[in-house]
Amino acid sequence: MTRDNLTNAITELEPDIIDNYFAFKNELENKKRKMQKETMKQIGIAVSFLLVITISIILGNIQNEFNPYYGDGGLSEPSFSLKPIPSPPNGLTPPLHQENLSDHIMINIKKESIRGDGPLILFKIALSSLIMLLYTILKKEYNKRHLFNMGIISILASFTLTYCSIKLYYAIFNSFYNYFYTVECLSALAGSVFSVGVFSCFALKNRTNWKKAVACLIIFILSVFISAAVYNILFELFFDGVSYGWA
């Protein structure tokens, strides 16, 4: 058999083979177009997340300017000024609950000085991103590019949710004292709903399936709780402290 012989035979390949080739080529092109569209969508989502974070920070800083109780803005919680508990009149013992309250506040302040917001936030972002990414990998088949994009989206979604949940936590807590926090509370709530909603929609192939949407949403919220819980456990193991909540 010569090369020409083989070349001529290949030229005369049966039509269904050539037709299958073109069909597959078409399939590949459609897939490529779909992927490009998906990438653009992912970029759009990433930009939206960044916008939400930026707007939240700007809103937080603006309202802090007018807030006499909230000096440093950003992610840190408001500082509490401890007033000394007035000494009881001679011969009387202080009420038990006052002692306990004072101890509790002191422990928290001590703990806070060790812990701070930074490590907690970073840890939560890392772990909840990982959980979300694993969830999306399990739900869908991704190639390398999709995985990379999903990783970025997960980190951004996790960051937004973590940031907004902390804001929300302190905003609700402090709104009892100051009405300025109502603005922050609303913006944080909107940010949380946005990040959860967008991620839930994005992680799903079939967006009309509400059961899957709810499952995705629950896993997404749980991931933040789980990461906080793991952080608290680790913190207690290494710092012998007392956990003070999920946010």
Added chain:
Amino acid sequence: MGILKSGKDTMSDEKIIELYFARDERAIKETDIKYKKILLSIARNIVRDPRDCEECLNDTYIGTWNSIPPARPKFLLSFLSTIMRRTAINRFNGGKAQKRIVSEFTVSLSELDDIISQENDMEKEFEKKELASAISNYLRTLPKREMYIFVSRYYIADSLPQISKELGCSISTLKRDLVKIKNGLKKHLEKEGYIL
């Protein structure tokens, strides 16, 4: 925009074939609108010169016009691409006698050397169609992706970087796949009684 046109702006293959049967010259125009790009890409891989490619395209249209009727191809694009490949190879062989052209086609052909012998003793013992049928049968047993690789490389004569880009894999992976496919073809042809 992909290489294959489809949608509202193009006519269906059945209608185009009907136009050929009605000896309506719009058949060529519609074929040109729908398949010019892909046919030119086949020609370009075999004969590099753009003018030669254009001439091959015209020859393909004339060949199609002369063949339909009586032929009624089930797959119009396969029919057209076979005529185009035949025309382009003839032009390539004609041009090769005058000057040496280094094209992707020559490179792809040289890759087939390792599964064939240089002896011409048996070349007339097998009919072209029989061999084509044996190769087609082998390709039918392959997964879609491998079939695509073979046809891209040895029928369309696409370059390795182009195929690897389309499939989203590395060139080394593609080369490995090609070796596997060629070895498989060699075994298949030997099993069918071909002496390689």
